[in-house]
Amino acid sequence: KTKYTSLEGERVEIHFRIKNQGKAGWSSKGKNPCYFSFHLLDEEGKNIRYDNRRFPLPQKVKPAQTIDKTITVRAPLEKGNYILEFDMLREGIAWFKDYGSKTSRIALTVKEKKWPDDKYGLNLDYGKYTRFSSSLPELNKIYKLIRLTLNKNKVEFKGKTGKVYGFSAGTEYPQIWLRDAATIIPASRYFYDTPLLCSWFEEHLVFQKENGSLEDWIDSRGKSDKNTTETDQEASAVHSAYQISKILGPKWLEKTINGEKIIDRLEKALNFVLHNRFNEEYGLLKGAHTADWGDVDMVDGDKKAVYVDERTHWTADIYDQSMFHQACLNMAEMLDSLGHKKKRAFWLEKAESIRKNTNKWLWQKDKGFYKVHLHLDSLLHDFDEEDIFAMGGNTQAVLSGLADEEKSVRIIEEALKRQKSLGISTISGTLLPPYPKDFFKHPLLDDPYEYQNGAQWDWFGGRLVYVMFEHGFSRLAKEKLLEIIRKNLANRGFFEWDNREGIGQGSDFFCGSA
Numbered sequence: 001k002t003k004y005t006s007l008e009g010e011r012v013e014i015h016f017r018i019k020n021q022g023k024a025g026w027s028s029k030g031k032n033p034c035y036f037s038f039h040l041l042d043e044e045g046k047n048i049r050y051d052n053r054r055f056p057l058p059q060k061v062k063p064a065q066t067i068d069k070t071i072t073v074r075a076p077l078e079k080g081n082y083i084l085e086f087d088m089l090r091e092g093i094a095w096f097k098d099y100g101s102k103t104s105r106i107a108l109t110v111k112e113k114k115w116p117d118d119k120y121g122l123n124l125d126y127g128k129y130t131r132f133s134s135s136l137p138e139l140n141k142i143y144k145l146i147r148l149t150l151n152k153n154k155v156e157f158k159g160k161t162g163k164v165y166g167f168s169a170g171t172e173y174p175q176i177w178l179r180d181a182a183t184i185i186p187a188s189r190y191f192y193d194t195p196l197l198c199s200w201f202e203e204h205l206v207f208q209k210e211n212g213s214l215e216d217w218i219d220s221r222g223k224s225d226k227n228t229t230e231t232d233q234e235a236s237a238v239h240s241a242y243q244i245s246k247i248l249g250p251k252w253l254e255k256t257i258n259g260e261k262i263i264d265r266l267e268k269a270l271n272f273v274l275h276n277r278f279n280e281e282y283g284l285l286k287g288a289h290t291a292d293w294g295d296v297d298m299v300d301g302d303k304k305a306v307y308v309d310e311r312t313h314w315t316a317d318i319y320d321q322s323m324f325h326q327a328c329l330n331m332a333e334m335l336d337s338l339g340h341k342k343k344r345a346f347w348l349e350k351a352e353s354i355r356k357n358t359n360k361w362l363w364q365k366d367k368g369f370y371k372v373h374l375h376l377d378s379l380l381h382d383f384d385e386e387d388i389f390a391m392g393g394n395t396q397a398v399l400s401g402l403a404d405e406e407k408s409v410r411i412i413e414e415a416l417k418r419q420k421s422l423g424i425s426t427i428s429g430t431l432l433p434p435y436p437k438d439f440f441k442h443p444l445l446d447d448p449y450e451y452q453n454g455a456q457w458d459w460f461g462g463r464l465v466y467v468m469f470e471h472g473f474s475r476l477a478k479e480k481l482l483e484i485i486r487k488n489l490a491n492r493g494f495f496e497w498d499n500r501e502g503i504g505q506g507s508d509f510f511c512g513s514a
Contacts, residue, residue, distance in 0.1 A: 002106050003108075004106060004108050006110055007112070008110055008112060009113065011072045011073070011075070012075055014071055018036065018066065018067050018088070022063060025062050025063065027057070032091055034061075034088060034089070035055060035057070036069065036071070037055060037087065038084045039084075041082065043080070048076075053504055055069070072508075074493045075108060075492070077141055077145060079111055080109075081109055082109075083107060083108070084105070085105050087101070088101065139485070142489065147191065148509075149494050149511060149514040150184070150187065150191060150192075150511065153167045153171075155168050155174070159220075161199070161206055161257070165196045165199045166181065166196060166203075169512065170507030170512075171507050171509045173507055175219040176204070178216060178233050179236040182239040184511050184512070185197065185243045189247060197244055201241065204237065205258075209272075211275075212268035213269075214233045216230070216295075227306035229287065229288035229308055229312070230288075230295045231285050231320045232323045234269035235320075235326065235327035238269065238270060239327060241266055245334055245337070254338065263334060263335070270331060273324065279316055282361050282376075283354075284316035284358065285320045285321060285324050286320075288314065289373070289379070291430075291434075292391075292431055293319040293396075295452075296440065296451075299311050299312070300441060300442065313379045315373035315374060316361070316374045318358065318362050318370040318371065319393030321354055321358040321397075323396060325351050325400045325401070326399070328350045328354065329400070329401065332344045332345075332348045359407075367387070368407075369390075370390070371390075372431070389415070389432045391418075391464060392460040395411070395415075396463070399467055405471065412464070412473055415432075415464060424500060425501055426461060426502060427484070428464075428484060429455075430452070430456070431453060431454035433454065434453045435448070435454070455500075455505065456499070456502065457496075457498075458484055458494065458513040459510070459512035461480075462484070462513070465477050488504075488513070491503065494508070494509065494513035495510055496512075496513070
């Protein structure tokens with residue numbers, strides 16, 4: 001098939017049969033790997049974007065061997081007629097057409113995506129719809145992409161609490177994840193009604209364990225699970241409830257879920273963390289040795305990498321402290337809104353204790369940022385781990401108020417410095433520099449600048465831009481925001497992560513990035 005039609009920003013699935021007519025094998029692993037990719041052209045054949053998403057081969061392809069491969073590409077965000085010119089390439093060397101190989105051209109017609117609020121103009125009258133317009137064309141385009149991403153991830157199913165509405169994390173994550181959902185609310189609240197804001201959260205509470213533990217995700221089949229390497233699930237739940245209560249009012253917190261008030265379940269969740277993930281020696285929370293905020297541990301190369309076991313190396317990281325600090329403050333404010341003064345004081349005290357101990361054990365005055373983590377066992381590394389700038393955890397420290405103004409400014413300055421010195425295309429680089437090659441055994445992050453090991457994540461880069469605006473870096477914040485926006489517009493989508501150069505990787509339509 002050589003002609004396709006799509007709506008703006010939607011995915012297009014294309015099937016190919018590829019034959020190796022050369023004398024050498026093709027592999028998507030090792031030095032200068034082979035990939036399948038395309039150039040985006042206008043209808044006259046003029047180049048719009050030369051480098052696009054790389055698609056790895058499913059296997060090593062021997063000379064004369066033929067393989068079938070189905071890929072999905074994202075349609076442009078503007079209606080019109082386009083050409084997708086597909087080719088093989090050897091990364092870092094050349095495209096195959098440079099050696100005389102024939103490319104495959106596919107015509108794509110993109111139609112306009114209609115929205116219910118298109119008929120409403122911009123005004124200050126009361127209305128059911130949110131409208132946005134900017135003098136910067138990039139902001140108008142990214143607004144459209146945000147709408148598309150949220151809409152693509154809407155889910156609806158019958159759960160234990162009745163009809164459940166919410167958002168999946170991305171096209172490769174069909175479940176409703178607590179940590180993702182907490183960061184989706186700030187955008188989704190402007191476009192969707194109450195059920196999409198709170199029904200998924202109430203359903204999550206049904207799966208709460210008797211000891212207060214909350215799951216990472218739930219799905220439409222009634223299944224759930226928890227990546228026990230992480231310690232942010234309960235804190236994420238409190239952040240979510242705090243935002244929802246600000247929208248619906250404090251009375252929602254007294255709603256009962258299976259006989260227990262929401263506010264009581266939230267306290268039980270945070271107490272679970274204190275009873276099961278608290279290190280008495282340092283007065284800090286603990287979690288597995290992962291990459292900053294990530295949930296993949298350093299020792300396993302398979303599915304076991306997201307679960308704590310006898311081989312786990314324990315640490316106290318800046319991300320977990322920051323998340324819990326913010327959760328304690330949110331908890332105190334929610335309790336205060338319900339008149340629980342003594343309980344409020346308890347959680348304020350916990351927040352202050354976490355803040356003091358984090359600044360005592362993790363802050364590096366000579367470097368101007370927090371350590372990625374403190375080791376709680378005898379594990380030693382043969383590299384300077386303390387020089388790794390963990391953007392996610394440090395940004396969360398600023399966002400939560402754990403870092404004071406002086407520390408916040410130094411963290412932001414360090415983020416700007418590291419982006420420039422390491423040549424990252426936007427401010428979204430997460431571990432700067434990353435852990436060395438093969439430090440992590442899991443293939444998703446065994447290379448530097450890959451996945452959770454130092455790749456670009458707008459899920460956290462967006463938070464960094466936000467705190468830049470809040471702490472006196474408005475001019476630079478606008479520049480960095482536009483860098484991120486232009487990267488996503490070039491990729492024609494919000495991806496889970498991007499490589500060092502800014503090419504989208506992982507799940508597309510990734511809600512956290514939006």
